[in-house]
Amino acid sequence: MREDYTRVVLADDDEDDRSFFMEAFEELKIQTKVGVYKDGVDLMNALNQLDSILPDILFLDLNMPKKSGLECLKEIKSNDRFKDIAIAIYSTSASEEDIEDTFVNGANIYIKKPNNFNILKKILSDVVTMNWQYHTNGLNKDNFLLRL
Amino acid sequence: MKIFIKFDFTNLSSRFIDDKLKELGIKYRMLNFGEIEFLEDVPEAKLQAFYRILEDYGIEKIENQKVILVQKMKDTIIDMVLNAKEPINVKSSVYLSEKLGHSYGYLSNLFSEVTYTSVENFIILQRIEYAKSLMINTELSLTEIAFKLQYSSVAHLSTQFKNNTGITPTTFQRIITKRRELNTNKS
């Protein structure tokens, strides 16, 4: 039987953003386990370990050194083991190009990093809820597209 | 090579359960989706074996009465969305309480407690999801989909879609189409 909390993971090279992310989940009253990685390479190394526990939702910054969010996304989508992970892009950019490109490449959620902490909390809560809805109601995850 | 399939969970699960119960030789009757009535006394050992099989496939036996009621609400709502004959929001509360024999206030509170979301949100989510599947799997136009789902106008559907997903129905269609093209090219 599945645990009652949601596992979320963030890969972002910006330290401030990582701490905002963790603080936001701390303050939210949702049962979550949060993990953070400082770049795409670290994230992929962790995921690719065979015994790794996979997150329910993976947040990816787009603009990261060494391995960009889009590269991580493509890698994850090409591996069948990760097919159940919901991918959320977490970026400063909100260009239509980036949004469409990541969605087409398999992202489920696109989040433009907000400039207000309370809004961030609201967004993250919405993402977890929506993902939960998809999960518990047996909805088709291929149709899961959310832009915040 | 990749192909695309459309599957019906309800049918799939019913067939699966039917197979397993026949294997175990248990006589039963499927009442609604997710509600099974055994037609004779089932030995405890057989019952346990059946539960284990279900567990292996991620199917869970609902023990809690509240959860059962919520599941019934969900089924009713999904049925209502799929077979909409009249504008949904107006009558949904009346319909739910009539069908399930509880006041709408009680049902609504119970639903939020169990699912962390409101009945209204759930209805919207289901309608949007149905609209999505129609957009992808049928040739219906947005206008026809809005009509089928009992929306007052395309604009209304578009607005609700945008509110719920952050993107417009046309963007959604475009993305899914491109995604399929990409996947086809990959394989």
Place this chain on the structure above:
Amino acid sequence: MNFKSIYNSERFLKIIFGLSLFIVLVMGGLAYQYIKKLSKTFEEVQLTYQINIELEKLASLLKDAESSKRAYIISKDSTYLEPFLLSDEALSNSLTRLKSLTANSHEHQKDVNELEVKIDQSIDIFEKTLQLAITNKIESPEFIAGFNEGRRTMNSLRFKIIQMTTHENNMLGIRQEKSSQSLSNAPMIVYYVLIISLVVLLLIYIQISKNLKSLKQKNELLETFKESTTQSEIISKLGNWMWHVENSNFEFSDNLYRLLGEEPQSFEPDFDTFMSFVHTDDRNKLTEQVEKMIEHEDLPFIHYRIVQKSGSIKHFKSYGKVLFDSEGNRKLLGTTADITDEIENYRLIEERNLELERNNKELASFNYVASHDLQEPLRKIQTFISRLEDKEQEHLSNNGKLYIQRIKSSSARMRSLIDDLLQFSRTNKSEEAFEDSNINILLETAKHDLAEIISDKRARISSDKLPSMKVIPFQIKQLFLNLMSNSLKYSRENIAPVITITYSQTKVSDLPKVKYSKYTLYHTITIIDNGIGFDQDYAEKIFILFNRLHNKNEYSGTGIGLSICKKIVENHNGYITAEGNVDQGSTFIFYLPIT
């Protein structure tokens, strides 16, 4: 075929000529017949005369013989017998002549034969009586009977001759009349023939001179045309050539020589000489294409390069078509154009386009990176402010709280500047982004984005039903958003904003300030508000980037919103105008072409 063309045609000329030839021949024949008839009448008259003469001669000979016999009988002088002795021969001669004269007439012959018998009879009687006379038996009854017999024969002879002469004279009268008739008709006929021939000749002359005149005019026209062709060849760098395929003879126009960098007609044109000008890389290709051209008798343009003697390379474009002359010989008629300038210009434009594209790309990416990278630190400043406000509010002094508010509003302003700049730099035109869109939905979406401020200000927005258009959807949504948010932003204090959106169509001729457009009809969408309006003098200025009519403390605009509107409308090949009335409201009208 109308009459005139028949009249002018060569065939008509031939018909006229043949007809006239026929008429002249007939007339000539008739004249000949008349003249022949005339000469025959004349001969006949002459014959009659000769016969008469011969008959008279005969009569006189007989008379002479008679009188000489009488004289001898009376005188018995033998000298008187001499004419009588001679007359025998003369008579037979005269008879022979008469016979030959009358050889053609059976009736005459009969008369002559009768005459001959009678003459012979009379001569016999003569000789008989003469013998009796010589023997002096004049008194004998034999003589007297012979004498009487001779007188009777003579009388009948004479009568016969007179009869014949009278007959001939009658004949002569008739013939003379006939002949004189023929004689008076002949000149008339000759005259008619002459007149008719003259008329026909005149007709032919008129026709020929007319044809000649038009031929001359056409020749002049041809000459002018040739001259103008020569001129246009020079102006447009064209050359013409003709290739008689069967005997491989070439004709080059003067300008073709010039295009090849040679003096006109400075060499005998042929295929090999021409090929020697063609760039070595293009020779095989050209030969192949020329062969194809002859085979298919018509071919699209062929392109190749030639090298002039001076070494400069020119780009040629040729087109040829096979024609057949009247003898069925094939000839290839072609035109060659020097398109070097075109190609050079095209290259130049292409280069400039590439450069422009590069510059544009650089600018866009600079713009994008600048605004994008500026966002990152700003976002963090704002987030930290929100953290500070939430968590540390109670630890701050009143001044500290005020400073926080100031930082907050400054960073908010910076954010909207960056957002708008980013929006502006992203508002680009790409053809594939155009799609048929329900404009009503775009307007609804824009309204939805403004829902909060609309309800805050209790604004009322009404709109006509808008038709579908082929647009870049998110840009049109942005356009509505910016225009409506402009109206809401610059509303009058304490007056609920009323925004009216109307639709109409405008002909290009009614568009203000549009000189040329390839479209004839424009969708016209008008957004009218009841806000603070603006001075009409600034109607142009408000669309310029960073141009604001108001102090930034009064209203929160960045001065980019309307520039974005202008850019969006221009991306759609449209126009936007603004009209303002201070304290009464503004009207924004945008026109999008109906495609």
